[in-house]
Amino acid sequence: MKPADFPKLPLIVKPFILSLFLSLSLLAFLSLQTPRHTLKKDPSPDLKIRPGYSSYDAYIQRQLNKTLNPKLRQIWTTRDWNRKVHVFSGFFDSLKQRKLLFNESKALCIGARVGQEVAALKRVGVNDSVGIDLVPYPPLVMKGDFHHQPFDNETFDFEFSNVFDHALYPKKFVGEIERTLKPNGICVLHVTLSRRADKYSANDLYNVKSLIELFKQSEVVKVRSVDGFGLDTEVVFRKNKK
Numbered sequence: 001m002k003p004a005d006f007p008k009l010p011l012i013v014k015p016f017i018l019s020l021f022l023s024l025s026l027l028a029f030l031s032l033q034t035p036r037h038t039l040k041k042d043p044s045p046d047l048k049i050r051p052g053y054s055s056y057d058a059y060i061q062r063q064l065n066k067t068l069n070p071k072l073r074q075i076w077t078t079r080d081w082n083r084k085v086h087v088f089s090g091f092f093d094s095l096k097q098r099k100l101l102f103n104e105s106k107a108l109c110i111g112a113r114v115g116q117e118v119a120a121l122k123r124v125g126v127n128d129s130v131g132i133d134l135v136p137y138p139p140l141v142m143k144g145d146f147h148h149q150p151f152d153n154e155t156f157d158f159e160f161s162n163v164f165d166h167a168l169y170p171k172k173f174v175g176e177i178e179r180t181l182k183p184n185g186i187c188v189l190h191v192t193l194s195r196r197a198d199k200y201s202a203n204d205l206y207n208v209k210s211l212i213e214l215f216k217q218s219e220v221v222k223v224r225s226v227d228g229f230g231l232d233t234e235v236v237f238r239k240n241k242k
């Protein structure tokens, strides 16, 4: 290399450095933008909101379509009834034995459809129990949207749900549970981690940690495997004392 070539080098290199700098800035900009966008849509990487709902009303209409399906309602109230009430009674009995549920508990079942869970609670002696769903089924289930529970703060000792996957806004779903639970109240969720839930699901949960992170005022009491109508994991939370 001739010494005379040296001064020319920076002239050739400059545009490269400039374009390298520009593309790196662009990359840095994009990498900052992408997670922000994802965070806005999905509460965490292991909890994905299903796309495709154009509005809250479209989402509610879709949920109603399952809840109101006459064939399903017929099955839920007849063929399904005894088997499900029996299995739910087993879950609730086990919670009573672990001192997480009592006859005196004021209990709520969220997304209770025709109220099989509520009937099971009453069967094991938890008389002050009610369910909510978009469509009421009196006297066991009253009308209520789990994103906006129709109850005052600190109403319940115990809340149960197996419809977490139907929540379009999981943070709101959990926020409403924590709002309406009394201090020290218990929340029990049955969720699926290993299997994609049905076509009416609004989110997919891949890791129980992502569920736990949504609870801001509660501690995890227990995570265990269950066999609950396609749901494989039971997570028990206790809301903090005041």
Ligand SMILES: *[C@@H]1O[C@H](CO)[C@@H](O)[C@H](O)[C@H]1NC(C)=O
Pocket: 061, 062, 065
């Ligand atoms: C509800 O579901 C039925 C059967 O899948 C379908 O024919 C109907 O168009 C749906 N209605 C709405 C409002 O989504």
Ligand SMILES: *[C@@H]1O[C@H](CO)[C@@H](O)[C@H](O)[C@H]1NC(C)=O
Pocket: 103, 123, 124, 125, 126
């Ligand atoms: C709770 O209720 C059940 C069913 O009515 C009854 O068998 C049981 O003795 C009650 N337990 C307590 C501790 O009162």
Ligand SMILES: *[C@@H]1O[C@H](CO)[C@@H](O)[C@H](O)[C@H]1NC(C)=O
Pocket: 103, 125, 127
């Ligand atoms: C709960 O209801 C059952 C059946 O109606 C009744 O036998 C029991 O005494 C009730 N328990 C309480 C604590 O009210």
Ligand SMILES: *[C@@H]1O[C@H](CO)[C@@H](O)[C@H](O)[C@H]1NC(C)=O
Pocket: 153, 179
């Ligand atoms: C109920 O709880 C919510 C959320 O914790 C809080 O923002 C609100 O002020 C409470 N309302 C009453 C009437 O205490």
